[in-house]
Amino acid sequence: MRIAIFSNPTGGSVKVTKELTTKLNQAHLTIDNEHPDVVLTVGGDGTLLSAFHHYWQQLDRIRFVGIHTGHLGFYTDWRDFEVDQLVESLKKDTGQQVTYPLVDVDITYSDGTVKHFIALNESTVKKAVNTLVCDIYIKGKLFERFRGDGLCISTPTGSTGYNKSIGGAVMDPSLIGIQLGEIASINNRVFRTLGSPIIVGQDQYVDLVLKTDDRLIVSCDQLQAHDLDNPHRIQKLHYQISKSKIAFARYRHTSFWQRVDEAFIGGVK
Template sequence: MRIAIYGNDNKSSSKVATELSELINKSEVLQIDELNPEVVISVGGDGTLLSAFHHYDDLTEKVRFVGIHTGHLGFYTDWRDNEVEKLVESLENDNGQSVSYPLLDIQVEYSDQGLPDKMVALNESTVKKLFGTMVAKVYIKDRLFENFRGDGLCISTPTGSTAYNKSVGGAIISPKFNAIQVAEMASINNRVFRTIGSPVIIPPTETITVVPKVSLHNVLTCDQLLVMDRPIKSITYGISQRRIYFAKYQHTHFWERVNNSFIGDNLND
């Protein structure tokens, strides 16, 4: 089996990556292959795994991901830094088992005649304005839904619903639903301006299109990626035909992840 190791520059992550690499090199059935891996092992936290996902974006349908966390508990990382030997044993006995999560397709059109951008997000995309209020028309399946005014909008996947989306008041959605969620960031609601004022969940048969008032101060994010200083004409979001796959050796159930991340040991209080 071909393995790629993707880590950050943190000292503890580098130590784990080195240990992992040494064990893989000693294995008779595993080998390091950074260019054409079958399994990508992320060593760090959720940010590192997001970076690994985008680094191997063109191989999404061919690889499975495994996350080792070396700091605080990560939402996507099933393995601890003291379980490297156990992980290598699991890799050696792999039978192709996996679990998959939905991804978010993003298509961006610009007003400067530049070619459209196509991106994919694991967590979320946001569109906001650096200075002042963002004004945008929001369409659901090509029908005008609302005229938005506020700081911005967050469009997330089900797994991404636990990230930025949750911090701006969005709902947590199980990844068993192929849905996307739109959450408002500090929307303006008064006698003159009015938005829905609550998260909106969209099925896979529909898309969301955001048409912001053209401004060079509009900023678009795709997970950790950033688009700025381009006049954005429109952004269209929908559930991707692609999915991300995780190797299911000791994969943590989604709601257990939610509990571990946000509730912890308080259940018995």
């Protein structure tokens, strides 16, 4: 089994990375950052997201394990003082895993080119200035014309992030689908949208046909997906559940709803 270590550059994470490297070598476990079977991330959810995008083309053969060096995250199962226990789990690995759905993002430009991205949490589209206007299609059928600051398309596990902050629902990841949330929509006598989050199933897809094309900001997991200086305008954004999934090595896995409880409620007493 080949193991990669993906760490953020902060002092605490660097210290844990050095300790982890030493103990993996002592356990005669192979460290391979190019073609790993398991990726150990050291930091927090942001570090794991970065590792996910770094290795996204190898998702069909990689499992992730998160070590958090700060606050408890949604994707990190291990604490920074549990390196010994984690190394023991790696030595006893039997391929156990849990998987979560991802969302495919395709950006079609006016010259016909298509850029493909994949998101673990969400993708957003906004205007740098003024109002975003776009037609929303669900499985090829026009649903509504949106006017507002922007839209957020999230995965079930990503529903606890930016999606939740704009009033979206928290989705159980066993319900495979994508959620479309409005960011400050305009609703008055002239303009009208549904005004609530929309959840579509895995056999559905969402298309955003843009009516405003200047200074669009498109992101995938907070990473820029569209160059503002691109001379070609965005015609359409296409979203659907990906055939790929992210896999976590399930040596010790905290349930999704336990994470939600601990993150937002503080634990039931």
